Amino acid sequence: MKNAPINLLNHDRAGLETLFLDMGEQKFRAQQAMKWIYGEQNLDFDAWSNFSKVLRARLKDDYQVAVPTLLSEQVSKDGTIKWLLKVDEVNAVETVFIPEKNRGTLCVSSQVGCTLNCTFCATGAQGFNRHLTTAEIIAQVWVAAKQLGHHGLDRKITNVVMMGMGEPLANYSQVLPALNIMRDDFGFGLANRRVTVSTAGLVPYIDRLNADADVSLAISLHAPHDELRNQLVPLNKKYNIKTLLASCKNFIQNKRKARITIEYTLIDGMNDRPEHARALCKLLANIPSKINLIPFNPFPGTAFKQSQPEAIEAFKGVCMKNGFITTVRKTRGDDIAAACGQLAGEFMDRTRRSAQIKKMQLEVVA
Template identity: 45%
Template sequence: MTVTLLDATPASAAAPATTPVPDKPSLIGLDRQALGEALAGIGVPERQIRMRVGQLWHWLYVRGASDFSEMTNVSKDLRARLDAAFTIARPEMVSEMISTDGTRKWLFRFPPRGAGRPVEIETVYIPEEGRGTLCVSSQVGCTLTCSFCHTGTQRLVRNLTAEEILSQILVARDRLGDFPKGEIPAGAAVPSEGRLVTNIVMMGMGEPLYNFDAVKTALLIASDGDGLSLSKRRITLSTSGVVPMIERTGSEIGCMLAISLHAVRDELRDELVPINKKWNLAELLEACRNYPGLNNARRITFEYVMLKDVNDSLADARELVRLLKGIPAKINLIPFNPWPGSPYECSDWEQIEAFAEVVNRAGYASPIRTPRGRDIFAACGQLKSETERLRARERAALEASAAGRA
C-alpha cells in the first residue's frame, strides 16, 4: 500500500495562492447584494454596480480567479482599488495526500478570525466512474461526540465562514484543473471532458445545521447557475438530526438531505449519536416525512454505519424498514472505518450483505458503500485535522513520560 504526500506549494500563479491577509476582507462567499455593497464601499458608481457584480461573479466562480490581476476585462484602476481593499486568495494548502484508490485528502489552514488562531480542516475528493464527489467541512471540530466518529473526538473550535466553505470547492477545482484556464496547475488531474467535481456532500468535519447561515450562503452560491452551477440534486447535506433546521434546509437551500441514523432504537442511538437525547427518532423521522420537496425522485438518504454486534442484526434491519415506512428513502450501509482508539469493529461482510438483503426485499435501495481512502484516514468518520492529531500524540507522550517518572 502506497500513500503519497505531495508538496502542495503552487507551481504557477493559477494554483492555490497564499493565505488571505486577515485584515483584508474576502469577496469570496458574499452573495450578490453584499458584493454590490462592497463595491459601493470603494467608490464604484451605483449605475455600474450590477454590471461589476456580474463581472466579478464570473471571474470568481466561472473562471476561478484567485488574483484580481487575472480579471482582464476590469479596468486597471478598479483592479487596483479592489486589490487594496479586498482579497480573493485561496487558503493555505498544508498537505495533499493521495490514496492508493485515487481518493485525495487536503489539509487546509485558514487565517485567524478576530482574536482567534489559525485553524485547520480536512476536505476529501472521491473520484468515481462518471463523477467526482467533494466531501466538504462546515466546522473546525465538532460538538456531537458521536462515539464511532473520529472527528467527534476533536473539540469544536469554531464555525467556518461561507468563504471558508466555498474555498474548499474552489481549491479542489484549482487542484484538479477543473476551471477553464489557459494554464493548468502542475500535478493537476486534467479532465478529458466535463468536470471532475460533479457532486458536493456536506459530510466533512462538523454538523452543517449548527452553522446554518454560512452553509446556506455557500451552497446557494455553489448552486448559482451563473457561477459554480452545481445542480441542487448534486448537493447533499448530511445532519445527525438537528430537527428544527431540517425544514429550513429544504425550503431555503433546496438540496438533497442525508440523515446520520445508525440505530433503530433510542437507547442505542443515545449512545452512538448523542444528539438523539435532544431530538429522538420519532421527532427526527417526522421532520423527514415533512421535508419540503420530498418525493421518489428526491429521496432522503439514511446513513447507517455497520458496527459488529452493536447495530447489525437482522432484527435491526427489519426495524429499520418499519421505521422508514412511507418515507421515500435510500439506505447507505457504511462499513465502519476504524481509527486509533475506536471502541468498535466493522461488521463481518457476510452480515452486512444479509442486512442489505432484508432492506432490499422491503423495496429500499441499500448500497454498501465501498470504503475509500482508509489508508490516508480520509474515509467516512475518520477526518480530524493533523494539528489535533499531533497534539493528541504529544499529550499521550507527556502522560507516558510522567507515568514513567512516577
C-alpha cells in the same frame, strides 16, 4: 487603523451584488467577479480586465480573494485524494475527492472539528475549535477544482457532499451562502440534486434548509430506535427519531424530492443484526428514502469494530427485501484516513472532549 480586507469568497451572488451597489457600481459586477473567481479561477484583481482601473484599485485596497494554504495532498491506492488545508495559524481541515467512473464527489468540511459527540466518528472524538467561514467552506471546492484541473468543459467535480468535518447545520449561516455558490451558474454550476447536506438531526435547521435551499438531504441515523441512537448520536436526546423523521417527511413533500438518503454506519455487534434491519425498515415505511450502509471505519483509540462482511450482506438483504434501494458504501481512501468517519484534521480542541468520547465508547460497548 485600517480594517482587514473583506474576503469576496464570503459572499454569494446576492451578497456580492450588495457589496458592489454599496461601492456605487452596478449589480452585474457580481456576475463578472464570480466569473473571474470561479470560472477563470483567477484571484488577481489586476487581471480582471473588464473592471476599470479605479475599481480594481479600490478592490485591492479594501477587498481580497483569499483561499486556505494547501499543506498536504495524499493520494490513496484507489485514487481518492485528501487535502489538508490551513485555515488559520493553529487549525487545518480536511477535504476529500472520490473519483468514480461517471462522477467525482467532493466531501467538504463545515467546522474545525465538530460540536456534536457522535461516538463512532473521528472528528467528534477530536473535539471542536470553531465554525468555518463561508470563504473557508467554498474555498475547499475552489482549491480542489484548481488541483484537479476542473475547468470549463473539463469538469472533474460533479457532486459535492457536506459530509466532511463538522455538522453543517450547526454552522447554518455560513454554510447556506456556500451552498448558493456551489449551485450558482456563475459559481460552480452544480445541479441542485448534486449538492447534498448531511446532518445528524438538527431539526430546526432542517426546516430552515427546507425553506432556503433546493438541495438533497442525507440523515445520519445509525440506529432504528431511540435507546440505541441516544448512545451513538447524543443529539437524539434533544431531537428524537420521531421528531427527526417528521421533519424529513416535510422536506421531501416541500421539495418534491423522490427520496432522502438514510446513512447507517454498521458497527460490529452494536447495530448490525437482522432485527435492527427489520426495525429500520419498519421505521422508514412511510418515508421515501434510500439506505446507504457504511461499514464502520476504525480510527486510533476507538473501541468499536467494523461489522463482518456476512452481517453487512444480511442487513442489506433485509432492507432490499422490504423494498428499499440499499447500497453499501465502498470504503475509499482508508489507507490515507480519508474514509467516512475518519477525518480529523489538525486543530486545537477547545472542548476537551476527546477523553470523554473514548469513555462513552467504552460504556456503549460494555
